[in-house]
Amino acid sequence: MSAALLEVRGLSMSFGGLRAVENIALDVAADEVFAVIGPNGAGKTTVFNCISGFYKPGSGRVRLDGKDVSGLPSHKMARKGLVRTFQSPRLFKKLTVLENLLVAQHQHLQTALLPGFFTMPSYRRAEKAALDAAHQWLDFMELGAYADRPSSQLPYGHQRKLEIARCMAAGPRVLLLDEPAAGLNPSEKRELQQLILQLRAQFGIAILFIEHDMSMVMGISDRILVMDRGQAIACGAPDEVRANPRVIKAYLGDE
Ligand SMILES: Nc1ncnc2c1ncn2[C@@H]1O[C@H](COP(=O)(O)OP(=O)(O)O)[C@@H](O)[C@H]1O
Numbered sequence: 275m276s277a278a279l280l281e282v283r284g285l286s287m288s289f290g291g292l293r294a295v296e297n298i299a300l301d302v303a304a305d306e307v308f309a310v311i312g313p314n315g316a317g318k319t320t321v322f323n324c325i326s327g328f329y330k331p332g333s334g335r336v337r338l339d340g341k342d343v344s345g346l347p348s349h350k351m352a353r354k355g356l357v358r359t360f361q362s363p364r365l366f367k368k369l370t371v372l373e374n375l376l377v378a379q380h381q382h383l384q385t386a387l388l389p390g391f392f393t394m395p396s397y398r399r400a401e402k403a404a405l406d407a408a409h410q411w412l413d414f415m416e417l418g419a420y421a422d423r424p425s426s427q428l429p430y431g432h433q434r435k436l437e438i439a440r441c442m443a444a445g446p447r448v449l450l451l452d453e454p455a456a457g458l459n460p461s462e463k464r465e466l467q468q469l470i471l472q473l474r475a476q477f478g479i480a481i482l483f484i485e486h487d488m489s490m491v492m493g494i495s496d497r498i499l500v501m502d503r504g505q506a507i508a509c510g511a512p513d514e515v516r517a518n519p520r521v522i523k524a525y526l527g528d529e
């Protein structure tokens with residue numbers, strides 16, 4: 275396998291006396307679809323929160339493309355190319371669908387804070403580019419028809435797609451999706467699986483996702499990390515994981 279784009283070592287996080295995540299390590303290559311599974315409360319979301327800079331891990335290192343990015347806050351992680359969605363969609367409900375995409379990109383235009391910047395040609399060029407990218411991603415996700423509607427009016431499945439579009443508009447190299455299929459109907463789930471594979475194929479990004487739907491996990495993942503009570507109990511290709519006795523006992527056994 276090629277060198278890891280995302281490399282995590284010794285990641286641990288406690289809340290009070292609760293050790294939510296203990297000594298997690300993972301390597302994900304560019305082009306890889308990587309699932310994180312495990313029972314509720316296993317620590318999956320906490321791992322994503324630590325990797326994406328929403329929590330500062332108690333200990334451990336995160337490297338992106340060989341560079342140490344441990345402990346950076348989420349907006350800096352995003353600027354370095356690592357973005358994530360949340361277990362429940364977090365959209366700006368009063369803004370339109372298009373505006374939700376523009377806001378995401380503005381968070382990247384840090385130079386917009388310089389005095390006089392808004393009247394500069396470079397700003398207007400950046401604005402134009404942001405608008406073009408927003409439209410392009412709406413079209414890509416087949417959300418173009420909803421561009422001017424408040425995001426709160428989107429059907430739930432479309433809100434989920436908008437969240438992914440917003441991530442993609444930031445031009446990530448690593449995309450983390452926390453339970454992207456939760457609340458989707460079967461045909462939306464199939465569409466999501468195709469989308470994940472398409473994003474990987476077309477943009478060569480690494481995609482990590484947390485998911486409970488085993489047919490989706492087994493169907494599209496290159497590798498799977500299985501967590502239970504904060505710890506990694508297995509990591510490998512779908513066939514290896516499926517055959518692992520610890521996994522069967524801890525997780526798949528009750529399917
Ligand atoms: N912000 C927090 N404060 C306190 N406890 C938390 C917090 N976030 C998660 N936990 C606890 O950490 C454990 C792992 O949670 P989480 O990472 O959300 O699990 P999962 O995503 O696998 O369901 C759970 O026991 C949860 O209650």
Ligand SMILES: [Mg+2]
Nearest residue numbers: 318319320361
């Ligand atoms: Mg979770």
